[in-house]
Amino acid sequence: MPNAAQAPDDDLLVEALATAKTIAVVGASPNEARTSHQIAVWLIEDTPLEVFLVNPAAGDMEILGHAFYDSIADLPTPPDIVDVFRRREYVEPIADDAIAADARVLWLQLGVVNDDAIQRARDAGLLGVQNRCIKVEYARLSDRIDAAREEGQS
Numbered sequence: 001m002p003n004a005a006q007a008p009d010d011d012l013l014v015e016a017l018a019t020a021k022t023i024a025v026v027g028a029s030p031n032e033a034r035t036s037h038q039i040a041v042w043l044i045e046d047t048p049l050e051v052f053l054v055n056p057a058a059g060d061m062e063i064l065g066h067a068f069y070d071s072i073a074d075l076p077t078p079p080d081i082v083d084v085f086r087r088r089e090y091v092e093p094i095a096d097d098a099i100a101a102d103a104r105v106l107w108l109q110l111g112v113v114n115d116d117a118i119q120r121a122r123d124a125g126l127l128g129v130q131n132r133c134i135k136v137e138y139a140r141l142s143d144r145i146d147a148a149r150e151e152g153q154s
Helices: 010-019 035-046 088-100 115-123 134-140 142-153
Strands: 022-026 050-054 066-069 081-084 105-108 127-129
Touching: 010 127, 010 134, 010 142, 022 035, 035 050, 035 134, 081 088, 088 105, 088 115, 105 115, 115 127, 134 142
Parallel strands: 022 050, 022 081, 050 066, 081 105, 105 127
Antiparallel strands: none
């Protein structure tokens, strides 16, 4: 497992993305102009993942019929991936929540870097990814992800 400053290799990313069934988008925004909203829409429309939106400030709002949850602990099922759109100073409690929920991946979006949170997640056995956009990585590795999914279904 890489240390917090090191990015996981492509094989680990492919395995994580190909085997994931659920994802929590922490910091998803109901505001269509926000990147977190756009990525949530893409995840809902263009991936096989079950998407959970986490933002206690969103109240009763929805994105494409998906309600918002107040926290990771409130989700109806543990997320495989916790995708974080929050500033670095808010990430460590989210890492703790991801660990407590038995998530497999803590993914900090492009521009979000918190070595302590990533190391804590990795020490607990999660794959830790930071400063990377899940959509960009998914597109870059899509052929390998699709092949790994096919292999896993046979």
